[in-house]
Amino acid sequence: MNYKEFGKLIKVLRKEQVDPVAAKSWTQKMLADKLNVSLRTVEEVERGTKRNLDPQLLMGLAKVFKLTSMERIKLLGLATSMDESSMVAHTVSAEQMQQYVHAFVCGIQLPFVVYDPLFNMVLCNQSFLQFHGVTDRFLDHASTDPARFNILRFFFAPDSPYFTIRKTLPEEHILSSLQYFRGLSFEHRHATVYALLLSALHRYPDFSKYWEMIKHEERELFFRWQGEEFQHSILGAVSYIVTTTIVLAMPYNLYLSIYVPKSKETQEIFTELSFESHESIQHLALFPNPKMTSSRFM
Secondary structure, X not given: OOHHHHHHHHHHHHHHOEEOOOOEEOOHHHHHHHHOOOHHHHHHHHHOXXXXXXXXXXXXXXXXXXXOHHHHHHHHHHHHOOOHHHOXXXXXXXXXXXXXXXXXXXXXXXOEEEEOOOOEEEEEEHHHHHHOOOOHHHHHHHHHOOOOOEHHHHHHOOOOHHHHHHOOOOHHHHHHHHHHHHHHOHHHOOOHHXXXXXXXXXXXXXXXXXXXXXXXXXXXXXXXXXXEEEEEOOOEEEEEEEEEEEEEOOOOOEEEEEEEEOOXXXXXXXXXXXXXXXXXXXXOOOOOOHHHHOHHHO
16 A cells, blocks of 8 residues: 555545534644644645655554454555555466466365455355355345445345344354454445445445444454354354465455355364365456455545
């Protein structure tokens, strides 16, 4: 992320803050006062002309914006990194990237999903879809839903097969998943594609309520999440953890999450799902997504 894009991000974060008295977003002057810096400093940061982003200023921004730990790590990383374009040794075609990702996940015999920083599912195996009760009909309707193949659509859309299961899960499961999304998508928060996604998600019942609950550091739950244990409406009691790794870091990160069983019963369930589905892989959201690759420059 270059300085100009970092400035756009700070501007968006500032405008997310609301003065309870004026009932309006913070002005640059308000942010400067809270940081105990000059108005000129804030103006330069948001314009992308300030090159000396010292740790004290960055920690001040993280504190006044009440960022979670994951968001703070992202903020520091973005402020101290070089422009990505100068770090790429060579270009890779879209077809080569798709082949690499497919080869990376081929043969995994546990439920898995590959997704981008906005939680859009790029591909998954049939075991993952069967475990969540996802039908072909629900996938076919993705083209008519603004959230399309987004994981949070599976959580909150009333027509999602997972919607009923989600109602039986502990509240922490929902909150920690949303906090993970906020941290993962942090560097795209100033992009149009992010705003459009949030607009689509706010149409779903309950989303706005949970979104408000996890906005700030006081409800930080992600790093205390111990895994999943619940009564699956079809498969019975399940217990597993989700392990995540980066599959690809160009042109933006792709993440692979695998469901690892914690109990013998869950292991048997996952083995049966793998056998029934023949581990076929379903390609979902577009990758590379032109709206994602250009989001840093919008």
